[in-house]
Amino acid sequence: MKLSQLGEEGLLKLLTGRWRSGTGVRVGVGDDCAVLRSRSSGENLLFKTDAVVEKVHFTPATGRRLVGRKALARALSDIAAMGGEPWAALITIGVPAAANPADLRRVYAGLEALARRHKVRLVGGETVRAPVLFLSIALLGRMRTGAPVLRSTARAGDEIWVTGRLGASARGRHLLFEPRLAEGQWLARHGLARAMMDLSDGLGADLPRLAKASRLDFVLDEQAVPRAPGASIRAAINDGEDYELLLSVAPRDAARLRRLWPFRTRITRIGKLIVRDKARKKSLKKYGGYDHFKKR
Amino acid sequence: MKLSQLGEEGLLKLLTGRWRSGTGVRVGVGDDCAVLRSRSSGENLLFKTDAVVEKVHFTPATGRRLVGRKALARALSDIAAMGGEPWAALITIGVPAAANPADLRRVYAGLEALARRHKVRLVGGETVRAPVLFLSIALLGRMRTGAPVLRSTARAGDEIWVTGRLGASARGRHLLFEPRLAEGQWLARHGLARAMMDLSDGLGADLPRLAKASRLDFVLDEQAVPRAPGASIRAAINDGEDYELLLSVAPRDAARLRRLWPFRTRITRIGKLIVRDKARKKSLKKYGGYDHFKKR
Numbered sequence: 001m002k003l004s005q006l007g008e009e010g011l012l013k014l015l016t017g018r019w020r021s022g023t024g025v026r027v028g029v030g031d032d033c034a035v036l037r038s039r040s041s042g043e044n045l046l047f048k049t050d051a052v053v054e055k056v057h058f059t060p061a062t063g064r065r066l067v068g069r070k071a072l073a074r075a076l077s078d079i080a081a082m083g084g085e086p087w088a089a090l091i092t093i094g095v096p097a098a099a100n101p102a103d104l105r106r107v108y109a110g111l112e113a114l115a116r117r118h119k120v121r122l123v124g125g126e127t128v129r130a131p132v133l134f135l136s137i138a139l140l141g142r143m144r145t146g147a148p149v150l151r152s153t154a155r156a157g158d159e160i161w162v163t164g165r166l167g168a169s170a171r172g173r174h175l176l177f178e179p180r181l182a183e184g185q186w187l188a189r190h191g192l193a194r195a196m197m198d199l200s201d202g203l204g205a206d207l208p209r210l211a212k213a214s215r216l217d218f219v220l221d222e223q224a225v226p227r228a229p230g231a232s233i234r235a236a237i238n239d240g241e242d243y244e245l246l247l248s249v250a251p252r253d254a255a256r257l258r259r260l261w262p263f264r265t266r267i268t269r270i271g272k273l274i275v276r277d278k279a280r281k282k283s284l285k286k287y288g289g290y291d292h293f294k295k296r
Numbered sequence: 297m298k299l300s301q302l303g304e305e306g307l308l309k310l311l312t313g314r315w316r317s318g319t320g321v322r323v324g325v326g327d328d329c330a331v332l333r334s335r336s337s338g339e340n341l342l343f344k345t346d347a348v349v350e351k352v353h354f355t356p357a358t359g360r361r362l363v364g365r366k367a368l369a370r371a372l373s374d375i376a377a378m379g380g381e382p383w384a385a386l387i388t389i390g391v392p393a394a395a396n397p398a399d400l401r402r403v404y405a406g407l408e409a410l411a412r413r414h415k416v417r418l419v420g421g422e423t424v425r426a427p428v429l430f431l432s433i434a435l436l437g438r439m440r441t442g443a444p445v446l447r448s449t450a451r452a453g454d455e456i457w458v459t460g461r462l463g464a465s466a467r468g469r470h471l472l473f474e475p476r477l478a479e480g481q482w483l484a485r486h487g488l489a490r491a492m493m494d495l496s497d498g499l500g501a502d503l504p505r506l507a508k509a510s511r512l513d514f515v516l517d518e519q520a521v522p523r524a525p526g527a528s529i530r531a532a533i534n535d536g537e538d539y540e541l542l543l544s545v546a547p548r549d550a551a552r553l554r555r556l557w558p559f560r561t562r563i564t565r566i567g568k569l570i571v572r573d574k575a576r577k578k579s580l581k582k583y584g585g586y587d588h589f590k591k592r
Contacts, residue, residue: 132428
């Protein structure tokens with residue numbers, strides 16, 4: 001079996017499919033973050049890594065501050081998707097022999113500015129020689145109040161909601177997005193998100209994941225998907241790197257969500273989760289989204 | 297300033313020199329692991345990342361199981377160096393387009409076997425496309441009893457001790473070493489190591505780091521350095537990747553250490569930490585060791 005046939009999910013399944021959660025592990029593989037439970041305090045810790053590689057996630061022409069910013073922002077988005085608050089990060093940088101130290105400082109400056117804004121402690125990491133520039137971020141987060149919001153806890157009948165507008169990543173938003181930390185924390189604190197994840201590979205790839213994790217199917221109201229200025233419905237559904245929150249809301253909570261929502265960021269109802277029906281199974285395959293390994 | 301002039305420590309200083317520890321951060325940049333203090337329980341968490349890159353840390357001919365094993369073992373060695381026990385790991389793998397999925401499975405199999413042995417929970421990670429195979433390990437650890445042993449807490453007059461025998465890495469030990477977790481935990485639990493670190497870049501590079509972190513100088517008894525079979529004194533001092541523990545022991549504890557030490561791994565006194573004397577400062581420069589970025 002070749003990598004291009006397996007795709008990203010197939011490869012992940014091959015590599016980590018045997019891993020089982022154990023004592024102290026509340027969530028292992030398959031959600032936005034791992035969730036660990038402290039032996040002594042019962043506190044929930046969120047644990048996440050994310051890597052960006054030159055020529056895959058950014059180009060040699062991308063501003064170096066934006067490279068650092070993006071690397072950290074992606075990991076923060078996963079903490080947001082569980083309603084958590086970030087705590088501390090370790091930064092690993094792969095450095096080509098010809099790299100210019102001043103450029104590397106700029107990468108870190110972009111990262112530091114975002115860390116300050118979201119009160120992430122930068123506590124270490126390392127520099128390694130590599131043939132290509134890459135950054136790998138390891139992030140620890142905590143829950144201020146409430147339990148982390150998982151992907152797998154939606155119920156049939158839940159409404160599907162999304163923050164922001166989709167399809168803007170081609171316009172550079174993938175470098176400048178704000179991780180929805182305040183929104184995610186608010187949703188978790190108010191118990192309004194029954195399930196949640198962040199959109200990194202596009203709604204068309206990620207919504208089926210949320211539905212599958214909850215053993216459900218979905219109906220998407222394509223016309224209702226909030227689109228970034230100039231984005232087609234197709235782009236809003238299929239383009240990756242929106243980094244918005246996708247959530248399921250109990251029907252009885254929808255009015256409360258609308259009434260209490262305190263953010264300027266919009267939040268929109270875009271569909272419904274329904275009981276799985278084998279005959280409808282192909283609807284899950286209808287949408288696209290981004291896959292690192294599959295040829296398109 | 298070019299990378300090759302800066303060297304690894306210079307680069308790390310350029311990139312992270314401005315980072316300051318904050319609330320909840322007991323140890324930030326500069327020790328084997330970061331140490332975070334839980335708000336609710338006061339528990340000490342150890343946090344570490346380590347990356348290995350093909351053609352830098354292993355060759356294309358290195359057995360794939362050994363690649364995975366080495367990646368995790370290096371990070372475990374840093375947890376050992378603080379006397380901690382590993383808890384959970386996230387694995388990031390950079391995957392070239394031409395990679396063979398069965399080979400990648402072997403990388404994970406090597407890693408899983410070592411994780412099982414040391415009871416590390418594998419809780420997630422990701423696969424990213426990359427022009428070169430790399431693994432980045434993020435590891436969380438805990439202290440079962442006692443406080444983590446730092447590099448910076450040695451005192452003048454302390455004896456310098458080391459576990460195992462040095463200089464064997466060229467013979468393949470860098471792929472097969474056992475992280476000294478049991479030894480490190482025992483030393484921390486018995487309060488016998490006043491300061492500790494693991495030897496990754498060679499005694500000649502790492503001993504000056506421990507001394508510097510503790511604002512001390514050192515006297516090394518070169519003849520006393522325990523050598524692997526066939527290793528010269530020079531190799532034992534300068535070759536990297538021993539992954540043994542280097543520690544400082546209060547003189548009054550030395551007899552107790554010798555008497556109680558329950559492991560087959562040897563432990564040897566190799567020198568002494570002394571008050572810093574500006575006139576002697578060049579002794580710190582006398583020894584070599586491995587630097588990823590400096591040309592040699």
